[in-house]
Amino acid sequence: MITIRPARIDDAEALPDIEQSAGLAFRTIPDLAWLADGDNVSVGRHRALIAEGACWVAADDLDRPVGFLSAGIEGDALHIWELDVRLDRQGSGIGRALLDQAIGDARRRGLAAVTLTTFRDVVWNAPFYRKFGFRILEGAEIDERLASLLSGEAEHGMPPEQRCAMRLDFR
Template sequence: MITIRPARVEDAEALPQIEQSAGLAFRAIAELAWLADGDNVSVERHRALITAGACWVAADEKDRPVGFLSAGIEDDALHIWELDVRLDRQGQGIGRALLERAVADARRRGVAAVTLTTFRAVPWNAPFYRKFGFRILEDAEIDGRLASLLGDEAEHGMTLDQRCAMRLDLSRAGTR
């Protein structure tokens, strides 16, 4: 049984290993396989995001994290920084449950949208988020904050033609 709960500071130690495990899925995509060996978000950054109060973990029956969603309030949006589920727990609806919790929290906070940057064509990236009503932002729709994030990602080897910014407008999105 999986429980979705707010992340606690002590969970931060486990989150880089979950991110590393989730990243192994990229080995199945030749041009992105290098991501499986990439850097993970630091424990310190996880602690800061958890303290800010917009992070959730999926915990197993022994309350051990097996997945997480880290986000933060940026302007008038809840911005998803990272959503990862351990490789051996993927395909069980855990990512969906984490995303649903984050969207519900964003609605509760009264923000206008949920945003993120991700890969356009990776099945568990943009196509996954589209199922929830997220849309890919094009050109003029990309605000300065998201454009800056995409630029930073490009500097780290993720080309702009592969990446996209996405947005779920909460005023128009139906509940799930």
């Protein structure tokens, strides 16, 4: 039994381990396998995002987080910073439930959209988000905020030709 609930400050300690576990899936993609050994978001950053009130966890029947979605309000959009599910729990609908929660929250807040950056061709990235109605932004559709995020990712070693910004519009 999985429950989706708002993340609590005390959940922050568990989130880097979930991110690390989720990242192991990249070992199946030779060009991106290095991501499995990359740095995780710090507990402090998770606490800050949780305090902003746009983060959720998927908790098991003992109320232990097994997945999470961290987001923040950026202008008129909810921006998803991270969506991770423990590797051993992937493929069971947890990511879908977390994303549904975030989209519903953005609608309730009256925001115009949900945005994110991700890999274009990794099956659990852009193709996953397309199922929810997200579209890949191209050229002039990429606003300054998203262009800056993509540029920062490239500076940290992400292959820019494989990355994209996506948006789900409500209006």
